[in-house]
Amino acid sequence: MSISLHAPLLGPEEAQAVAEAVASGWISTAGPQVAAFEAMVARETGAAHAVAVQSGTAALHLALQVAGVQAGERVLIPALTFIAPANAVRYLGAEPVFVDVSARDWQLDLDLLEAYLKAHCRRSKRGCLDADGRRIAAVVAVHVLGHVGDMPRLVALCDHWGIPLIEDAAEAVGSRREGWPAGRWGLLGCYSFNGNKILTTGGGGMVLTDEADLAAQVRHLSTQAKAGPGPYDHDQVGYNYRLPALSAVLGQAQWLKLADILDRKRKLAARYRAQLSGPDWSWQSEDPDEAPNYWLNTVCHPDRDRLWQRLEAAGISARPLWPALPQQVPYRSCRYVQREDVAGRLAATGLSLPSGPGLTEAEQAEVVKRLSVDRS
Template sequence: MTRSIHLSAPDVGPLEESYVIAALRSGWVAPAGPDLEAFEQAIAERAGTGGAVAVSSGTAALHLALLGVGVEAGDVVIVPTLTFVATANAVRYTGARPVFVDCDPQTGNVDVGLLAELIRRLRSRGERIGAVVPVDMFGSCVDYTALLPVCADAGIPVVEDAAEALGASHRGRAAGSFGQVGILSFNGNKIMTTSGGGMLVSDDAALLARARHLSTQAREPARHYEHRETGYNYRLSNLLAALGRAQLVRLDEMIARRRQLRERYAKLFAPVPGVQLIGGEDGESNCWLTGIAVEPARCGWHAADLGAHLADGDIETRPVWKPMHLQPVYAGAECLLTGAAERLFAEGLVLPSGSALGEPQVTRVLRAIDEFLATRPGAPTR
């Protein structure tokens, strides 16, 4: 019986086990302790920021980051339409309203020229733009060289959603370090995991202190329980931080494994007309997920055809994110579109990309794709 091959399963082993057991035996099992502090410091060093605050999820980190840059009820916050729903949901948590902007058709990251146009439109009618939230899609950083001046000129804070991009960089600068604050995610399917968890990273010590305070139910420094404002139960546990510390030791190894797999996909699809890999071509991506964009008119088949063929072999794939402006929960939301995100959703497919995939599993995936391509009209000679 063959085992299922998943898109991006957790990659954990003996090192992670040893760290978690040591944390258990230390007695620090609550959302406080030496592993938590050490994990924050290590992530801040990796991101090249002055500090970090570990929380229960990337979504929690986004919520606190938006509050930290001053987003208020009634503001608008500009969010890419091609993203996971958490990016938009966190905006709603603050009482602000997400306005969606389309993506670059090659990378899936935000279209910076379109972003600039949207800022002008919103400003022209007197909207207060609380923040711009660029998302580093599939592990490849946004073009921050172009984006940051646009936001700086408009006086709008940037909250970098680097949930998918830990270990990636843009022109040598680490993901998470762009803008006033960045956020990371350690969900079970991410490049490294703490089971569930997230992190704010920033050079703004006051913002981080505020986030830390709010993440612990906004408890005041008194012997009794004193609360002057509404806080949140968002702190990461010491046990999960211990898991994260072990994962961080192995991060470069896991990125290298995903990059090698992406290169093998690139080689496999290179002779196929109408198929290209999405993003990640600058050598600075962490290659979290490898996706392809398929032009049916050129190659004679649809992304869903390949997905169905792989599903028959118990191999998981997934469409590219369904754009936010197409989601029922955001029906009627304001947006500025070119159609790029809709095309990627219709024509894109994300392939198994996990670093935990062994060579037999990788071979099985590549062979299944090869078998599919061999049956298509005009299949290239191999």
């Protein structure tokens, strides 16, 4: 038996799209297909602009840079997420400040965030300044595991303090809050199309924004900041971040399947939650106005490691939640705003279960059976 954690849903449509791209000769970053993928994502999400890049991390890096984050400034990030947003902050020479997450929905704890801002920060012509005068240059909202937190409250909080809001929606393509897509609440939003995401381009990402000047800056930086008049004239330090056409055609074929994939994922999540319940099984909560994509179904259990080993021994891929960012070696000296270290507790007990859109009911039943042996 072999059950993967999150295999992509690929078929003849993707194979045909890639074959046609190869036959056309447009396989790199030039040609019409990258722009066509950008236009599709912009249209489907309602964004004025979408810029395709090579990864979700590249999207975060560029979003933070064009939002104005500079060396020595601070960026507030939830303490529980993949390491990419913290790394993107460091690429710019800025300092991540970690804010604990809520035990209820595992998202950025907005009570803690608001209390920190009131206790330590002040508004000025330069924006929001920390107690030592350093600027809070951005807040990064991460839609953890495809769920979407209280974005109306977070948007209002950032507006009040004059802090740009960047969305890390890498895990949340297709997720919504109050009918509004994840990635569309902040100044800029970032998607990932990595091989293990809801939709895949093999590797890739997208920056969404309604601001034409920011989109132009992202596009310029992602193509090595070529400025002309000659083909090798550049006006600043840029990056080789543009998405190739082969990835773009794969993304277009994948996006056409999004509604079906979301339907499969929601049914999968409902079965897991119905069959793994009780005092020892704790799931991420969701609100009535939230429509998550259930990227990875993750449950907390006090005996997580034993359950994980049991699944792995049976050929079933599962994985523990990421270590909390304040526990990661590069970030142990960073400030951590917390009361009870919820992120650390979730990281120690959370287990992500097989969640691919192609997972069959029989395979899911086998996962549940393995987990249910001697369970409380």
